[in-house]
Amino acid sequence: MHRGFIATAAWLGALTVILGAFGAHTLKQWVDADTLNVYETGIHYQMFHVLAIIAMGVLYKSFPGRWMRASGRFFAIGILFFSGSLYAITFLKAMHNSTLIPIIGPITPLGGLFFIAGWVCMAIAIHRKS
Structure with a gap:
């Protein structure tokens, strides 16, 4: 197992629950339903990829190497860029400050590309061992 990744995933998982609870109980009072949906998308993708990091940490024992570490x-970078940008957009809208949204918005698909790269690296790591 790759303990560092699993520990990182545990902390990110805890953060996901905290952010999710904040969105469900507090944020919904500040933003409209569409903006809250953007925030929830960030939460969902963060949790999915926290689980992917845990899987990667466990799979590392059977498929060690640079491809799995890159995954x-x-x-993790995808969580930062994808989910982080969606959280930033939500908070900017909550503060009624939309001037930075055109700058932050393009970061979201970049995070998606990191997610895709993570899955591709995991697949390569598994295929190379076969």
Whole structure:
């Protein structure tokens, strides 16, 4: 197992629950339903990829190497860029400040590309061992 990645995933998982609870109980009072949906998309993708990092950490024992490590790194960067940008957009809308949204918005698909790269690296790691 790759303990560092699993520990990182545990902390990110805890953060996901905290952010999800904040969205469900507090944020919904500040933003409209469409903006809350954007925030919830960030929460969902963060949790999915926290689980992917855990899987990568467990799979590392059977499929060690740089491809599997790259997978975990790409998942973590994807969380930062994809989910982080959606959280930032939500908070900017809550503060009624939309001037930075055109700058932050393009970061979201970049995070999606990191997610895809993470899955591709995981697949390569598994196929190379076969």
